[in-house]
Structures are given as C-alpha cells and as structure tokens.
Amino acid sequence: MKPTKxxxxxxxxxxxxxxxxxxxxxxxxxxxxxxKSQLKAYHEPYSEKTGVTILNDDSSAExxxxxxxxxEAGNITWDxxxxxxxxxxxxxxEGLAMEIDPDTMLAPAPDGTSAADDFGxxxxxxxxxxxxxxxxxxxxxxxLVGDTPPSDICAVFDLxxxxxxxxxxxxxxxxxxxxxxxxxxxxxxxxxxxxxxxxQEQALAKLGTIKDNVVWWSAGADTPQLLADGEVVMGSTYxxxxxxxxxxxxxxxxxxxxxxxxxxxxxxxxxGLSDERKQRALDYIMFxxxxxxxxxxxxxxxxxxxxxxxxxxxxQHADLGIDMAPHMPTDPANAENTFLYNYEFWADxxxxxxxxxxxxxxx
Amino acid sequence: MTDxxxxxxxxxxxxxxxxxxxxxxxxxxxxLRALMLVAPLLLFVLFSFIVPIxxxxxxxxxxxxxxxxxPLTVEALQSWDEHSGELPGEAVYDAFVxxxxxxxxxxxxxxxxxxxxxxxxxxxxxxxxxxRKMGKMDPETDGPFKEQIIEIHEGWGEPNTxxxxxxxxxxxxxxYFLNAVDMRRTPEGAQSQPEDKQILIxxxxxxxxxxxxxxxxxxLLAYPVSYxxxxxxxxxxxxxxxxxxxPFWTSLLVRTSAWKVMLQQQGVINETLVWLGLVxxxxxxxxxxxxxxxxxxxxxxLLPFMILPMYSVMxxxxxxxxxxxxSMGATNWTTFWRIYFPQSIPGIGAGSILVFILSIGYYxxxxxxxxxxxxxxSNRIAYHISSSLNWxxxxxxxxxxxGVVMLLYWVYDKIVGIDNVKLG
Numbered sequence: 098m099k100p101t102k103x104x105x106x107x108x109x110x111x112x113x114x115x116x117x118x119x120x121x122x123x124x125x126x127x128x129x130x131x132x133k134s135q136l137k138a139y140h141e142p143y144s145e146k147t148g149v150t151i152l153n154d155d156s157s158a159e160x161x162x163x164x165x166x167x168x169e170a171g172n173i174t175w176d177x178x179x180x181x182x183x184x185x186x187x188x189x190x191e192g193l194a195m196e197i198d199p200d201t202m203l204a205p206a207p208d209g210t211s212a213a214d215d216f217g218x219x220x221x222x223x224x225x226x227x228x229x230x231x232x233x234x235x236x237x238x239x240x241l242v243g244d245t246p247p248s249d250i251c252a253v254f255d256l257x258x259x260x261x262x263x264x265x266x267x268x269x270x271x272x273x274x275x276x277x278x279x280x281x282x283x284x285x286x287x288x289x290x291x292x293x294x295x296x297q298e299q300a301l302a303k304l305g306t307i308k309d310n311v312v313w314w315s316a317g318a319d320t321p322q323l324l325a326d327g328e329v330v331m332g333s334t335y336x337x338x339x340x341x342x343x344x345x346x347x348x349x350x351x352x353x354x355x356x357x358x359x360x361x362x363x364x365x366x367x368x369g370l371s372d373e374r375k376q377r378a379l380d381y382i383m384f385x386x387x388x389x390x391x392x393x394x395x396x397x398x399x400x401x402x403x404x405x406x407x408x409x410x411x412x413q414h415a416d417l418g419i420d421m422a423p424h425m426p427t428d429p430a431n432a433e434n435t436f437l438y439n440y441e442f443w444a445d446x447x448x449x450x451x452x453x454x455x456x457x458x459x460x
Numbered sequence: 461m462t463d464x465x466x467x468x469x470x471x472x473x474x475x476x477x478x479x480x481x482x483x484x485x486x487x488x489x490x491x492l493r494a495l496m497l498v499a500p501l502l503l504f505v506l507f508s509f510i511v512p513i514x515x516x517x518x519x520x521x522x523x524x525x526x527x528x529x530x531p532l533t534v535e536a537l538q539s540w541d542e543h544s545g546e547l548p549g550e551a552v553y554d555a556f557v558x559x560x561x562x563x564x565x566x567x568x569x570x571x572x573x574x575x576x577x578x579x580x581x582x583x584x585x586x587x588x589x590x591x592r593k594m595g596k597m598d599p600e601t602d603g604p605f606k607e608q609i610i611e612i613h614e615g616w617g618e619p620n621t622x623x624x625x626x627x628x629x630x631x632x633x634x635x636y637f638l639n640a641v642d643m644r645r646t647p648e649g650a651q652s653q654p655e656d657k658q659i660l661i662x663x664x665x666x667x668x669x670x671x672x673x674x675x676x677x678x679x680l681l682a683y684p685v686s687y688x689x690x691x692x693x694x695x696x697x698x699x700x701x702x703x704x705x706x707p708f709w710t711s712l713l714v715r716t717s718a719w720k721v722m723l724q725q726q727g728v729i730n731e732t733l734v735w736l737g738l739v740x741x742x743x744x745x746x747x748x749x750x751x752x753x754x755x756x757x758x759x760x761x762l763l764p765f766m767i768l769p770m771y772s773v774m775x776x777x778x779x780x781x782x783x784x785x786x787s788m789g790a791t792n793w794t795t796f797w798r799i800y801f802p803q804s805i806p807g808i809g810a811g812s813i814l815v816f817i818l819s820i821g822y823y824x825x826x827x828x829x830x831x832x833x834x835x836x837x838s839n840r841i842a843y844h845i846s847s848s849l850n851w852x853x854x855x856x857x858x859x860x861x862x863g864v865v866m867l868l869y870w871v872y873d874k875i876v877g878i879d880n881v882k883l884g
Binding site for chain 2: 158159161162165187189190191192262267298312313315326327328441444445446447448449451452453455456457458459
C-alpha cells in the first residue's frame with residue numbers, strides 16, 4: 098500500500114543529477130517474498146539497463162477495485178500491474194486493461210519460437226501476459242499424521258485416519274472442486290456438476306463433513322503460521338509459501354501435491370495511459386517477460402516460469418543453493434494429478450456460489 | 461423600517477448612518493470573516509467527505525449501464541410481454557445486434573455482462589463469448605438475426621435472459637437494496653432470495669448484537685479503570701494512563717495478531733490452562749475464530765475509547781459531594797449509587813456512542829479473529845467492494861448501515877438525551 102521507493106542504481110541517480118529528468122514507473126505487485134523475487138529478477142536489471150527508476154506499490158490484492166476507481170477518476174497512477182489471471186480477465190472485461198498482441202509486444206524465445214506459441218494456452222485473456230504458474234495445494238505436519246503420511250487429496254476429508262484441524266481458504270473456489278473430487282465425481286465432470294444447484298449442494302455437504310474441523314483462512318500467510326504453530330494438521334495455501342516453511346524455516350511440514358490447482362499470475366498494463374507511459378510499460382514488459390528473465394525469477398521463489406522455453410533454464414535457489422526444479426509445481430513428479438483453474442466457470446458462477454458458500458459458513 | 465421607529469426618528473451612528481444599518485453591516489462583515497475562517501475546513505469536509513459519501517450512496521440506486529449499452533434493445537423490449545413465456549420477436553434481436561456492434565467496438569458489452577451476472581449466473585460469459593462474433597455482424601445486411609444469435613449462444617434463446625434484461629433496464633433501480641435485504645428483483649416483482657443464499661440480514665443482526673455486547677463489555681471494564689485514574693494520586697494515575705494509552709499507540713494489526721497468538725488452541729492461554737491442569741489437553745478451549753474471539757479482541761482494542769471520555773468526566777466530579785453524602789450518614793454504596801454514578805453517566809454515554817459506532821463498522825479484527833461466526837456486515841461490504849466488484853450492492857449495504865446508526869442515535873437521543881453526553 099505505501100509506495101516503497103526503491104532507488105535502484107547509481108545510474109538512475111546520476112541521470113537525475115545530470116539534469117535529465119529521471120524516468121519513473123510504478124509497478125504494482127503483491128509484496129513480500131514475491132515482490133522481492135521480481136525486484137531481483139526484473140526491476141534491478143531493467144533499471145541498470147535503462148536508468149528508469151521503478152517505484153513499487155504492494156496493492157495487487159485490491160488491484161481491480163483500485164483500477165476501477167482510478168479509471169472513474171480519470172487519473173491512472175500505475176504503469177504495470179501484477180494480477181492473477183482471473184483478475185486480468187475481469188479487468189479486460191471491464192475495459193480497464195490494455196489488449197496485448199503477443200507477436201509484436203512480447204519477446205520471442207531464443208530459438209525463434211513466437212511468444213504466442215511459447216506461452217501457449219497460458220494466454221488466457223487478451224490483456225494478460227503470464228509470468229508464473231503457481232498452485233494452491235496442501236501442506237501437512239509430518240509429525241502429526243502418524244506412520245502413513247497422506248498422499249491423496251481425500252486425506253483432507255478423512256477425519257478417521259488424519260484427525261485434527263485443517264485450514265481451507267474462506268471462499269468456494271478450489272474447495273468446492275476438491276470436495277466433489279473426493280465425493281466420487283470424475284475429474285472431467287467436476288465443473289458440469291458444480292454448475293447445477295444439486296452439485297453445489299453436494300459439494301457443500303461434503304465440506305460439511307469436516308466443517309467443525311476447519312480453520313478458514315483469508316490471507317496466504319495464515320496456513321504457514323497455523324502449520325508452524327501446530328494449530329492444524331494440514332492446510333491449503335500457495336506452493337511458494339509452503340516452500341518457504343519447509344526449506345527456509347525448516348519446519349516439519351511436507352507437501353501433498355495431489356490435485357494441486359494450477360493458477361497463473363502475470364502482468365497487465367492499465368488502459369488509458371499516455372503514449373509515453375504506454376511505451377515505457379511495453380518496453381518493460383518486453384524485457385521482463387523474456388525467456389531468461391522468467392527463468393531468473395525461479396531462483397528466488399518456487400513458482401514455475403510461464404514460458405515453455407524457460408523451464409530448462411531454471412537453476413538453483415540464490416541463497417539456499419538447492420535445485421529449484423523439483424520444487425516447481427510444474428515438475429513432472431509433482432504434477433501427476435493436477436487441476437486447472439477454470440476461469441470462465443468461476444467468472445460466471447463466482448457471485449452465485451460465493452453467496453451460497455458464505456450463507457453455508459454462517460449456518 | 462417600521463413606522464414607529466420613523467416616528468421616533470432614526471437613531472444615528474457616529475458617521476450619520478442609521479444605527480440599525482450600521483450594526484447590520486458590521487455584523488454581516490463579522491459573519492463573513494467567520495465564514496472565511498472556516499471556509500478551508502468547510503470545503504475540505506465537503507470535497508473529501510460529503511461529496512464522496514453522497515456519490516457512493518447514489519451508486520446504490522444507479523443503474524444506467526443497461527440503458528446506455530443497449531438503448532435500442534431496451535426500447536424494443538418494452539412491447540414484449542415477459543410473462544408470455546415466449547421469445548421476443550425479430551425486432552428485439554435486430555435492435556440487440558445494432559446495440560452490440562457499438563458496444564463491442566467500445567468494449568462495454570463485457571462490463572454489462574458482469575453487471576447482469578450479479579442477477580443471473582452465466583450472463584458474464586454469454587456477453588463475452590457472443591461479443592466476438594456479434595461485433596463482426598453488419599446490422600443492415602446480415603439479418604434476420606434471431607436464429608443466428610441463438611446459434612451463437614443458446615442463452616439468447618431463453619425467454620428468461622430477455623426478462624432479466626428488461627427487469628433490470630430502468631436507470632434507477634431498487635434492485636441493490638432488495639439484494640441487501642436478501643431479496644431480489646424479478647419480473648414478478650420483489651421476491652425473497654432462495655434460502656441457501658440468505659445471509660445479509662443475519663449479518664446485520666449479528667453486527668448489531670455483537671457491537672452491543674462489545675459496548676457493554678467495554679463499560680464494565682472501563683468503569684473501574686477510569687474511576688481509579690480519576691481518584692488516584694497524580695503520579696500513580698499518570699503511570700496508569702500510560703498503560704491505557706500504550707496499546708492505543710500500537711498498530712491495530714499487531715494487537716490483533718497478538719490476540720491470535722494468545723487465543724489459539726496451541727496459544728498462550730490454552731497452554732497455561734493445560735499446564736495448570738484446569739483444562740484437559742484434548743479439550744482445549746475454542747476461543748478464537750468465533751464470536752468469542754471477536755468480542756475479546758475488539759473489546760480490548762476499543763477499550764481506550766471508553767476509558768478516555770469516562771475518565772475526563774469523572775475528573776470533573778467534585779470530591780466534596782461524596783464527602784457531604786458520607787458525612788450525612790450515607791453508606792459507601794448509597795454514596796456511589798446516588799451521588800457518584802449519576803454524575804458519571806455523561807461519560808458512559810459518550811464512550812458508548814464512540815465504541816458502538818466504531819465497532820459497528822469494524823472490519824479487520826473480525827476478519828482475522830472472527831472465523832466464520834464472528835464476522836460483521838462490513839466484511840461483506842469489503843468483499844463486494846474489492847472482490848466481487850458489486851459496488852451497487854456494497855453501497856446499498858453501506859446506506860442501510862448508515863441508516864441503522866442514525867436511527868439508533870435518534871433512539872438514544874430520545875431515551876438518554878444527547879445533551880447528557882459529555883467528553884469532559
């Protein structure tokens with residue numbers, strides 16, 4: 098929220114001192130470890146190369162609402178904004194984000210593959226430039242699950258073998274899908290079932306079997322804290338958060354990758370920027386989403402790069418020195434059974450199911 | 461000027477003008493000067509407070525988007541009977557294509573889709589998916605359209621789709637207010653939401669009830685503290701005052717998170733109770749992520765707002781009154797109840813209003829420690845502002861909340877009397 102000014106390079110300072118007005122751009126992101134990974138992988142090299150000063154604003158959580166307000170006020174102060182794919186689709190729907198042509202505005206892969214092919218299916222909206230693939234998955238306390246650690250998503254609903262509390266996100270997305278999967282619905286039918294009132298009831302009934310044992314979270318940091326304090330036996334959160342609990346804080350926690358839900362995070366450029374600012378934003382995007390830069394980000398955080406051509410370049414963690422590839426949600430060993438967030442379904446059903454979900458929670 | 465004053469002859473000021481005129485002029489000048497002095501504040505309040513609130517409240521009834529995006533369609537739908545159960549005729553589809561070609565060009569069709577999706581699930585993707593193909597149509601040459609459009613998305617072949625558009629076409633709507641009280645606007649008039657979607661009235665009730673409990677808890681805890689503050693020697697009471705103010709100066713988030721550490725099942729309180737043997741290890745108290753958690757944390761956070769007005773009122777109560785009562789044979793209790801307590805009521809009143817109004821709009825603490833049963837209506841307002849982007853509904857909820865607070869204030873004025881409130 099408070100814009101933290103990162104004066105990046107001596108070069109930028111010298112430009113300013115030399116009387117040339119320093120160029121500035123405001124980049125909005127999520128804050129914390131994620132912003133730090135972007136700072137190291139994108140912002141610092143970019144400032145060094147161009148002398149542009151980058152101001153960080155940690156407002157991504159409220160980005161859609163704030164962009165709408167800025168648009169109504171006619172004063173857009175952000176140049177590039179990091180949002181999840183579902184928000185990018187909404188911003189595009191509302192006309193608040195600029196449409197991107199991947200072939201002219203994004204860098205091709207080093208072997209000449211066009212950006213559109215390199216990103217492939219991940220270009221889920223006309224306005225969205227994918228950056229990382231992350232997943233929402235479960236972590237469990239290795240010391241609290243007995244001799245047979247869970248390997249199946251349905252362990253979440255199995256109070257008999259895995260007693261104790263679980264933490265789940267306080268919203269229907271993902272929880273409803275997992276509930277149906279564990280109630281005998283085939284993976285391909287989940288969204289068809291969930292589109293019907295009976296299917297929604299079925300999912301809530303399944304969640305009802307563990308309702309008394311659930312701690313509902315609303316911030317991504319909640320589950321790591323609950324796991325570390327032993328408040329819950331298992332809990333869902335973003336895989337990067339679990340990575341830091343396991344590898345950086347060395348807590349007795351392990352990942353349950355089964356039925357992890359893939360989601361995307363990436364950039365949008367707000368609609369209605371002046372030509373000069375638009376050019377600068379596009380220049381930044383061209384730089385920050387090329388193959389090498391996306392692979393670099395994986396040195397600092399365990400999220401998978403969105404370009405196919407970046408995957409072979411993923412190396413070791415910058416501080417811990419461990420190989421990052423096995424910690425990527427996209428690693429074949431982790432991705433045996435995955436689930437892809439259905440953007441269109443949730444764009445339609447979110448309001449309806451959320452009302453039912455909240456009413457069910459309050460019962 | 462009246463005849464009487466003329467008959468008596470006007471009284472003149474030193475410069476020869478009638479005294480009345482001269483006085484009026486100087487009073488006017490004084491008033492103007494006073495106005496100039498308060499003008500900066502007045503303008504500030506107007507532009508930073510009143511105008512934004514008014515515009516936010518207006519959103520709760522504003523619904524221009526349907527008419528503006530589909531002007532021809534809305535007009536054509538007027539002659540269609542939504543109760544007939546039949547699809548509208550070609551004229552409506554023709555108008556719809558003309559509207560959509562313009563809307564797709566300016567990309568407002570998806571915005572309308574999200575608006576209508578609040579009322580009817582599925583509208584969002586209907587508009588988004590249809591937009592691409594319909595934007596390429598030529599209204600003059602490509603007709604007739606009815607079948608083509610139903611071909612693009614079967615939803616356009618449902619009479620209900622058109623009924624929803626027609627029902628929500630007025631520029632001023634009561635739809636958001638109906639939604640805010642668990643009802644909805646349908647072609648058949650206002651109806652209750654299905655039972656499994658009713659939540660808002662329950663949340664309003666819970667917000668009011670819990671705010672009252674929190675206010676009550678604050679009164680009980682703050683009264684003895686304020687009494688001590690007001691009666692102890694200066695040196696001790698100053699130290700005590702710092703203890704009261706210290707949490708006040710600490711970040712709200714820090715204090716709320718601290719409660720989390722205290723109250724959770726593996727937290728400080730439970731650990732201590734288990735260690736003392738007062739609670740069995742497998743029956744730890746559940747005092748967070750429910751109403752109790754919210755009440756405890758919010759009572760603590762709002763306590764200074766009760767202590768400070770109480771303290772400043774109690775300080776002004778002359779000690780001689782109680783001494784006089786005692787010297788005439790009153791017991792300690794009588795002295796307190798008949799002499800001291802009535803004089804301290806204005807402080808309780810002021811503190812209660814402050815705490816109650818603050819807690820009714822509280823958001824972050826219930827979100828963190830409230831779990832599912834301890835959240836307030838403001839958490840829902842925040843959801844609609846920042847996640848679902850249903851600002852109309854958020855505005856309606858906010859307006860109702862404002863109305864409830866004003867109503868309670870009026871009731872309070874009738875019962876206790878607002879003159880009976882003092883901040884010291």
